[in-house]
Amino acid sequence: MSVRERKERERAHRHRLIVSTARELAETHGWDAVTTRRLAEQIEYSQPVLYSHFRGKKEIVGAIALEGFAELTTALRAAAPEGPAGREAVAALARAYIDFAARNPALYDAMFSLDNGLPFADEATPAPLREAFQALVDPLVDHAHPDEPGLFVETFWAALHGLVTLTRAGRLPADRAPDRLTLLVDRFVPR
Amino acid sequence: MSVRERKERERAHRHRLIVSTARELAETHGWDAVTTRRLAEQIEYSQPVLYSHFRGKKEIVGAIALEGFAELTTALRAAAPEGPAGREAVAALARAYIDFAARNPALYDAMFSLDNGLPFADEATPAPLREAFQALVDPLVDHAHPDEPGLFVETFWAALHGLVTLTRAGRLPADRAPDRLTLLVDRFVPR
DNA sequence: ACTCGATGCTAGCACCGCTAGACAAAGGAG
DNA sequence: CTCCTTTGTCTAGCGGTGCTAGCATCGAGT
Numbered sequence: 001m002s003v004r005e006r007k008e009r010e011r012a013h014r015h016r017l018i019v020s021t022a023r024e025l026a027e028t029h030g031w032d033a034v035t036t037r038r039l040a041e042q043i044e045y046s047q048p049v050l051y052s053h054f055r056g057k058k059e060i061v062g063a064i065a066l067e068g069f070a071e072l073t074t075a076l077r078a079a080a081p082e083g084p085a086g087r088e089a090v091a092a093l094a095r096a097y098i099d100f101a102a103r104n105p106a107l108y109d110a111m112f113s114l115d116n117g118l119p120f121a122d123e124a125t126p127a128p129l130r131e132a133f134q135a136l137v138d139p140l141v142d143h144a145h146p147d148e149p150g151l152f153v154e155t156f157w158a159a160l161h162g163l164v165t166l167t168r169a170g171r172l173p174a175d176r177a178p179d180r181l182t183l184l185v186d187r188f189v190p191r
Numbered sequence: 192m193s194v195r196e197r198k199e200r201e202r203a204h205r206h207r208l209i210v211s212t213a214r215e216l217a218e219t220h221g222w223d224a225v226t227t228r229r230l231a232e233q234i235e236y237s238q239p240v241l242y243s244h245f246r247g248k249k250e251i252v253g254a255i256a257l258e259g260f261a262e263l264t265t266a267l268r269a270a271a272p273e274g275p276a277g278r279e280a281v282a283a284l285a286r287a288y289i290d291f292a293a294r295n296p297a298l299y300d301a302m303f304s305l306d307n308g309l310p311f312a313d314e315a316t317p318a319p320l321r322e323a324f325q326a327l328v329d330p331l332v333d334h335a336h337p338d339e340p341g342l343f344v345e346t347f348w349a350a351l352h353g354l355v356t357l358t359r360a361g362r363l364p365a366d367r368a369p370d371r372l373t374l375l376v377d378r379f380v381p382r
Numbered sequence: 383a384c385t386c387g388a389t390g391c392t393a394g395c396a397c398c399g400c401t402a403g404a405c406a407a408a409g410g411a412g
Numbered sequence: 413c414t415c416c417t418t419t420g421t422c423t424a425g426c427g428g429t430g431c432t433a434g435c436a437t438c439g440a441g442t
Contacts, residue, residue, distance in 0.1 A: 007388095036430060046391055048432070057430065112362070113304075120362045148370070154363050155354070155371045155378075162353025163346070171303070171311045172345050179339070180346045187346075187378045198419095227399060237422050239401070248399065 015053050017043050019063045026064070026106035031114065062116040068107040069128035075100045076135035085139035087189045093139050094160060094185055098177070101164040112161065133157075143189045156188050206244050208234050210254045217255070217297035222305065253307040259298040260319035266291045267326035276330035278380045284330050285351060285376055289368070292355040303352065324348075334380045347379050 021042045026034050036057060040047040054060050079096030080089045101108040110116055119125055137153045144152030163180055166172045172180070212233045217225050227248060231238040245251050270287030271280045292299040301307055310316055328344045335343030354371055357363045363371070 049390065051431070112360070120360070121364045151367060151370055151374055154367075155350070155374045158353035158357050158363065158371070159346070159350035159375070160353070161357055162349035162351070165356065166349050166352055169303070169311070172349065173312050176342060176345075179342050180349065183342055183346045184350070240421070242400070
């Protein structure tokens with residue numbers, strides 16, 4: 001049975017290779033450059049091989065998005081370690097979110113802008129998505145109305161997401177982004 | 192010279208026909224269904240005719256987006272007529288924004304999600320865009336820090352935009368959207 | 383050593399945005 | 413009224429996209 005194990009190992013390796021290559025291609029040349037042909041050429045296999053690992057391009061984006069949620073969770077937890085979270089901790093959390101989006105624009109798009117086929121706000125939501133949301137909830141829960149912590153976090157998150165997308169699309173002047181973040185935190189967590 | 196005038200009139204008419212047909216196609220079947228082939232067939236001309244009116248598909252999206260900004264201005268002005276704007280007026284303004292996006296999803300995408308080639312936050316920004324932003328500024332200016340009214344409006348707008356996109360993409364549960372809006376207004380305009 | 387199933391390939395489908403070049407219709411000049 | 417030029421539209425096609433049918437090859441198990 002060792003042969004089958006080796007094949008499965010190789011297959012898993014190629015699976016990861018596809019995801020990481022697609023992600024790198026997206027991050028360096030934009031999502032437009034991520035075509036099945038280019039991706040196949042980069043991994044040195046033919047196009048149909050991709051379809052033996054993924055149902056289609058959308059599923060590749062979904063796999064990358066999943067990586068993104070795990071990394072976002074790490075970034076948020078690092079910014080706001082456990083314990084009571086004062087205003088400064090919330091500001092750090094918000095900054096971590098914005099920075100994550102700025103540092104990984106293509107990844108952020110895979111998570112929130114592109115069609116990645118992942119189910120949201122629904123019982124089938126994958127664990128990494130729930131964890132990322134939870135990483136946002138924990139430091140914020142003290143500042144929310146006790147009856148509706150979810151509502152508070154959802155709204156704060158939406159505001160952060162709006163800042164990210166509008167700033168990156170050039171809809172808002174980039175130089176004042178930090179000021180907008182401060183203003184937002186002040187409104188949600190009054191001094 | 193009457194002949195030339197007639198031709199120009201016909202040309203302008205066809206120009207509007209292209210824009211309205213593309214918009215209707217997008218609103219009824221989604222932007223994916225708006226291809227140059229389908230659009231050409233709908234207006235009963237061949238594809239190259241489109242390129243005698245617009246530099247490319249992006250410019251058609253841009254024309255539709257421009258319509259959208261004009262209509263958004265109208266909707267916002269209707270929701271918050273002139274005069275001092277209390278908390279209720281801000282809530283009405285926010286509701287008008289959200290409702291506009293909900294009623295015209297494809298239009299909203301043309302304005303903010305798709306690549307429409309329009310310049311933002313820059314001296315070349317077309318008038319309708321400035322006016323739409325101004326329609327947001329006027330009722331809000333009393334609630335902002337006097338030094339930085341723009342910053343306040345930008346942040347509030349970003350929050351609204353975030354709510355719109357995340358809710359419509361199914362990232363946030365739709366049934367609690369009104370509650371999130373109330374929460375947002377409460378945070379930005381304390382009772 | 384041979385069979386046969388797994389696996390990856392070539393080739394091709396239907397579609398995309400966009401354009402070159404042929405062609406017809408229509409206006410002005412003689 | 414005829415000819416010529418200009419203007420406008422169409423057909424056909426280019427290079428690209430995501431995706432797949434069907435063949436060929438290779439290697440594992442008997």
